[in-house]
Amino acid sequence: RAVLEQGGAADGSLALAELDGAFARVRDALRESGCCDASFEGEARWAAATADYSKRVQRAETMAATRMAADLDRASSADEVFGVFSAFRPLLDRAPVRRAAQRRQAELVDAVGRAVGELKDACTKRYEGGRAASLARHRDLPPLGGKVAWARQVERRLETQMERLQAVLGGGDAVDRHPRGRALKTTSDELLRHLDARPLYDAWLARWKKNCAAGETSSDTLLLRVRFRKDGAAR
Numbered sequence: 001r002a003v004l005e006q007g008g009a010a011d012g013s014l015a016l017a018e019l020d021g022a023f024a025r026v027r028d029a030l031r032e033s034g035c036c037d038a039s040f041e042g043e044a045r046w047a048a049a050t051a052d053y054s055k056r057v058q059r060a061e062t063m064a065a066t067r068m069a070a071d072l073d074r075a076s077s078a079d080e081v082f083g084v085f086s087a088f089r090p091l092l093d094r095a096p097v098r099r100a101a102q103r104r105q106a107e108l109v110d111a112v113g114r115a116v117g118e119l120k121d122a123c124t125k126r127y128e129g130g131r132a133a134s135l136a137r138h139r140d141l142p143p144l145g146g147k148v149a150w151a152r153q154v155e156r157r158l159e160t161q162m163e164r165l166q167a168v169l170g171g172g173d174a175v176d177r178h179p180r181g182r183a184l185k186t187t188s189d190e191l192l193r194h195l196d197a198r199p200l201y202d203a204w205l206a207r208w209k210k211n212c213a214a215g216e217t218s219s220d221t222l223l224l225r226v227r228f229r230k231d232g233a234a235r
Contacts, residue, residue: 018063022056058096064088065096072104078111085167092170101168108168109180115161116184116191119154123191144204148197155195158188 028049068088075081081104091097136146165181166172175181 018056018060022053061094061096065100069100112165151195151197
């Protein structure tokens, strides 16, 4: 219902009317017969109500699929196509909507695959000799800080691609069932483990504490000693 309500299109209003009619028919049948009416008339009334409900829901799903197909045809960029899939994601397990999505699904999964491949190449190359490290030096970022910032940036890009993959395929379970989606998720998880900057920070912190305890500093480290006056000002 939330998917059909967004946008305010005429076909969305018709689909909502079908859903409202379906629920109203079942509600009225329950009011007239009650949930425990086992008479012939009661069972016949309930069977008619549930059959009408199924037909109305199917018509609403078909309208949603038609609307999704039209939105995909109007999309002029990959980002817009991903946005359409994200909006209709809750309905991708419905057969009419799934059929409408299949026209562009393979194309978008390939796009995610290319993006993940580029990020994998970036992770394979050493950060220290790459463009990101050079930019970090120009910005006066310390080596560790630059590497952590680079890792976080790649992490965010990977997470964006996985969100897109879930939007295209219909959620985490659907990704696991899709052969290409499952392979891309596995690759992404491996890269995220490789990008975990916590061990780097912990190792640096341990060295720093050790040097401080020994009264030593590395050759490229400066210690700044600050004294404060009684009024709190530095001098």
